[in-house]
Amino acid sequence: MNEREPVVLKRPDDLDEATLVARAQDGNLDAFEYLVKAYQGRLFRLAFRMLQDRGDAEDVVQDTLVACWRKLPLLIDVHAFSGWLYQMATNRCLDSLRRRSSHAEVVQEPATLQTTADSSTEPGAGGDPAREAEVSFEMDGLATALLTLPPEQRACWLLREIHERSYAEIATTLKVSEQTVRGRLARARAQLAEKMSPWH
């Protein structure tokens, strides 16, 4: 093997996440950029469903990822990376909601998403327009009902049901016991089922 061959690292796509995290910890920008691309959508969806505001959700994503870069060298277990990132994002969402409630009576604008226009082309409804409309209606009902939950319950529900995080991780994120997480989740489900029922 020629020892003077140009120094080009393996592409991030060819490495596992734990290795990319370790390389980002040691200052490798390509590895970090790959992680940013891999997580920005997930974090944005969490923040958007928590805050129902694109700008606030983008602020949370940006703050979280900048903090991630700065604190990465301190992360001890590379396998804990995604939980650690979700924890930082969730806490920023809760902080943002606390700031909002301290400026009482701020009226929230309705969601400014362009999804409704193309929802008829979304997959999963098997080409039956009536069924598609029903599915889209149910989804909107759920998204709206979600906003009536207290912030910590909403975080529990989103982390578990949408992002499939473990009970143990959610408990650490919210600094409560796993038992409390299960209790909040059960209450969130009951409330959501109740709120969605008027449409059926």
Next chain:
Amino acid sequence: MALDETIPRLAKLAEATRTLRDNDAEDASLQPHHAVKDSVMKVARAEVRRGSLLPVYQADQGGIRISEQAITTLIWFGADALPGVRARRCRVHPAPGTADGPRPAGTADISVSLRIAVASGTNIPRTAELLRQRIISMITAHVGLNAKAVNITVEDFYDV
């Protein structure tokens, strides 16, 4: 609420939850604006971590130093070429007893600590020895330093 009312409601909720999860994940509008990633990467580049600086060559007229990160990149590159090895965190230090006085090129000693993951089924002693030899020869060829000690820690296995 009677139980026979609750169960269908929860089933309906579970179905709506699945739909929301799948649709949100595929919804192109549920992505942050590209300016978010641009700003994050701008901060990362401005605050890039290069580690400590190691002396390569020291003469009366001045010296040459190299960043720990540059050596780390070279080590990762060397490891990437070996099948069954993924190089992770790396620390590079001047070897103990390396003084700051004048020193010709090619005589400074460094010590390397590298953590790696190996593919399941890899012969660890053989692979680690190959990796050690490769790191030593690459550091000599590319930077003109002597890797006196190369400590390798296998911290993980990955599935192939």
